[in-house]
Amino acid sequence: MDHAPVPESAPTVVADMARxxxxxxxxxxxxxxxxxxxxxxxxATALRAARAELLAANARDVAAFAGAASFRDRLTLDDARIEAMAKGLEDVAQLPDPVGRVLSEWSRPNGLKIRCVATPVGVIGMIYESRPNVGADAAALCIKSGNAVILRGGSDSLNSARVIHAAMQAGLRAAGLPVDAVQIPPDADRRHVADMLAASGLIDLLIPRGGKSLVERVCREARVPVLSHAEGLCHTYIHAAADPEMARRIVLNAKMRRTGICGATETLLIDSAIAPMLLPGLVEDLATKGCTFRADARARAIVPDLPPATEQDFATEWLDAVMSVAVVDGIDDALAHIVRYGSSHTEAIITEDAAVATRFLNETDSAVVMWNASTQFCDGGEFGFGAEIGIATGRFHARGPVGLEQLTTFRYEVIGTGQVRP
Amino acid sequence: MDHAPVPESAPTVVADMARxxxxxxxxxxxxxxxxxxxxxxxxATALRAARAELLAANARDVAAFAGAASFRDRLTLDDARIEAMAKGLEDVAQLPDPVGRVLSEWSRPNGLKIRCVATPVGVIGMIYESRPNVGADAAALCIKSGNAVILRGGSDSLNSARVIHAAMQAGLRAAGLPVDAVQIPPDADRRHVADMLAASGLIDLLIPRGGKSLVERVCREARVPVLSHAEGLCHTYIHAAADPEMARRIVLNAKMRRTGICGATETLLIDSAIAPMLLPGLVEDLATKGCTFRADARARAIVPDLPPATEQDFATEWLDAVMSVAVVDGIDDALAHIVRYGSSHTEAIITEDAAVATRFLNETDSAVVMWNASTQFCDGGEFGFGAEIGIATGRFHARGPVGLEQLTTFRYEVIGTGQVRP
Incomplete structure (x- = not known):
């Protein structure tokens, strides 16, 4: 993907960091x-050694924090969270090196050998909120994949971020690598975010992690390629030929295992042929676990207690124990609903009919499509990527979980023995 | 890659076409x-049947054209060019289908099967100048790769473009496919270009083909991912351990085979250890073929007749029988020159030293890097892609030649047997 040419010597802190x-x-x-x-x-060693210093810095961040309790919890570090961060660094060290993989290779009739080789992206800008551990996780994945990273965390966590950053640089220094591979801005000036968004040619890739408004701002304003998901409005579609017991088990998991993750199912689509038999039990399962509902008229005709859904409800990523429910007439109706309301994240079909499942897999235009599995499997760890830096719902480069391999790009190497082009 | 959210019902001609x-x-x-x-x-059949109509339409375009003679030649169609266009459509029909390829697949310990499958990009916007055949070539590659395309050619070629477009739609109609898969704007209003650049969420990918100013404008203003190369400032580096005869043969081809293509070498870098022996003969070879030079002081110390190069000369894509020449002290010096002046397109090293070549391949940050081969091999046909829509020098998705496979993206398909996430 191309973006605008490099601005000549933009005299900003971010430009200097990026160079x-x-x-x-x-x-x-x-x-x-x-x-x-x-x-x-x-x-990891440096982080463990800085435990007391990090707890003290974090306590200052938490003391100054004036936001909601849920954000305060994300901001707060304790011994277990620090150990998890350090362990995370060691885990990434164990993963296979994504750089230098030969992605494909072939020979031409003239004897030229061509191979496509994975290379680092270059300079990555990470813009995130609240959770200080995101900085350590992102730095680990970037170091491993040969990328330099600029970490711009929330201003709320600046004291914590500084201690974590120092540990990352200590690690680089101890290994004889340049400390500028992991940098944080010197202060919490909001201008640094704007400068990162504008850093075309200086930063190669931006990864925002945080609330929808942060991600949408980055996507809207960035002059640099972005990997992100603004929302995960995931659907599970129960086809008429679903195994009812499997459908109940999967939907319960897809909605309620963790309601706050982007791979959680937000909307249940259920075929009219199976809904009268299946929906009452499903609703009972979910309600027992604390789920509430927004249902269309056809679903309410089957389970009259369900509250009515508005049009807007079907466009809402609940991230909570709430599920939108619609009765549909077969796969075309289900696909049309997903096209209209989906966010191209993850959708699942539950059916025993392989032909219908194949159509769903082929015709659903999302990063991840599933057959007879819980949408909560959309996760780098569950995909076997070892670690993830986020989920991407754009159409290019990485789609779905973003792990180490997704932090590389590639180049072609052409190896000749003196060939010239006729 | 993510871009801004879909503008709600932007009431433009382009928005309607894109929907x-x-x-x-x-x-x-x-x-x-x-x-x-x-x-x-x-x-192809429809295009051949429209031969007389197309020649007449093209004659009107050419008669109205007021630009330079070289552009008039590009604009002008004749029987041979029309036949080449028709044959090109048939050739693309012969190529393997890039859609549905399984790019990778694996299983997880819980039995989930995951596969990464090639899918069409979606809606492609092609913005090009002068040559009417670009419309037919692009439409063929897009149809084959399952993408819809909006073709915005130069206003100079609108009459020709309409006849070509009608033939493409006739082909779609005859095959029972929707004619809206290939569209052109109804008129030459320049606003359509601006609307295409702004069509985030409506157009998935823009491909500009034309002069540097067109491509740079698209990269600068687009709110949609772009595949393009603004320029090909390619280097050939003759290392001290080069085979002199091979070096002369390759450089002559890399510079002079065709000087106007983006893979032509623009700058020769030659090691100080081999330059006194090799440069005089090389200059003679090239001068005999009509090449002129811009040389640094060290090259002029060896061949005093060479005209001096300015700093700007090394940043210039000549696209002509002109070559910049610099003497360097080994691979680090060569790599530093390429980092400073290169356009991330194609660079080549000529050497018999495999260790040095490996360093060059690893450390050159361009889309295509070559060892002992002519940079003019950077071409979709020469890579074995069968056809190309252009060359990309960005860092993501496609780099180097853009053929059918590069017009696809992918999704993950996850196939379960009822798994839920623990």
Whole structure:
């Protein structure tokens, strides 16, 4: 993907950071796997050694925090969370190196050998809110994948971020890698975010992690490619030929296992042929677990107690124990609903009919489509990626979970023996 | 990659076209391979049948054209060019279907099967200048890859474009596919270009083809992902351990085979250790073919007749029989020059030293890097892609030649047997 040319010497703090990141990233990208792994292990050691300092810094952040209790909890670190961060760094060190993988190779009749090789992206800008651990997780994935990263966390967590950042740089230093590979802005000036969004040619990729308004702002204003999901309005569609017991089990999990994650099902679509038999029991299962409902008229004709849904309800990512319910007439109706209201994140069909499932898989235009499985499986760990930095719902590069491999791009290497083009 | 959310019902001609393209693209994307191939063959037949009409329309375009002679030549169609267009459609019909390829697949310990499957991008916007055949070529690649396309050619070629467009739609119609899969704006209003650039959520990908100013404008203003190259400032680096005869043969081809293509070498970098022996003969070879030079002081110390190069010369894509020449001290110096002046398109090293070549391949941050081969091989046909719609120098999705496979993206399909997430 192309973006605007490099602005000549934009005199901002971010531009200066990005230039140093570019130079550091080049060295990181060409460094041996073991050196990057050593940096991660050293960073884990440094983080554990800084435990008391980090708890004190975090206590200052929490004391100054004036927001909602749920955000305060995300902001708060304790021994267990710090150990989990350190362990996360060590876990990433154990993962396979995504850089240098030969993605494909072939030979031409003239003897040229062509291979497509995974390379680091370059300079990544991470813009996130509240949770201080996101900085450590992102730095780990970027170091491992040979990318330099600029971490712009929420201003609420600046004291915590500084201690975590120092540990990451200590790890890089101990491994003989340039500390500029992981940087944070020197202060909480909001202008740094605007400068990161405008840093075309300086930052190669932005990854926002946070609330919908943050992500939407980044997507709207960025002059740099963005990997993100603004929302996960996931659907589970129970086809007429579903196994009823499987449908109940999957829907219960897809909605209620964790309601606040982006892969949670927000809307249940159920075929009119099976709804009278299945919907009452499903509603009872879910209601027992604390779920409430917004249902269309046809669903309410079957379970009259369900509250009515508005048009807007079907466009709402609840992230809560609330489910929108609509009765549909077969797969075309279900696909039309998903096209209209979906966010291209994850959709699932439950059916024993392989032909219908194949149509659903082929014709659903989302990053992840599932057959007879819970939408909550949309996760880097569950995909086997080892770790994830987020989920992407755009149409290019990474779609779905973003792990180490998704933090690489590629180049073609053409190897000849003196060939010239006729 | 994410971009801004869909503007609600922007009341433009382009928005209306894009919505119809979206619906048509869905049908195209799910259609059998043979149906898309039939559309291409029918379109070829329709194009040949419209030969007289197309020549007459083109004659009106050419008569009204007031630009330079070289652009007039690009605009002008004759029997051979029309036949080449028709043959091109049939050739694309012969290529393998890029849609539905399984790019990777694996199983998880819980029995989930995950596969990554190639899918069409969706709606592509092609913005191009002068050459009417670009419309036919682009339409063929888009139809084959299951994408709808909006073709916005130069206003100079509107009469020609209309006849070509009618042939493409006749092909779609004859194959039972929706004609809205290939559309052109109803008139030459320049506002349509601005509307295409702003069509975030309506158009998924823009591909500009034309001069540097067009491409740069698209990259600068687009709110939609762009695949393009603004320029190809390609370098060939003759390392000290080069085979001199091979170096002369390759450089002559890389510079002079065709000077106007983006893969032509613009700058020669030559090691100080080999330059005194090699540069005089190389200059003689090239000068004999009509090449002129812009050389740095060290090159002029060896071949005093060479005209001096300015700093700006090394940043210039000549697209002509002109070559910038610099003497460098080894690979680090060469890489630094390429980082400073390169356009991330194609660079080549000529050397018999495999370790140095490996460093060059690893550390050159361009879409295509070559060892002992002519940079003019950066071409979809030469890569074996069968056809190309352009070259991309961005960092994501497609880099280098853009063929059928590069006009697809992917989704994950997750196939379960009732799994729920613990």
């Amino acid at each position: 140093r990141a570019r130079a550091a990233g080049r060295m990181l990208g060409h460094s041996p796997t073991e050196q990057r792994n050593a940096a991660l292990r050293h960073a | 119809r393209a979206r619906a048509a693209g869905r049908m195209l994307g799910h259609s059998p391979t043979e149906q898309r191939n039939a559309a291409l063959r029918h379109a």
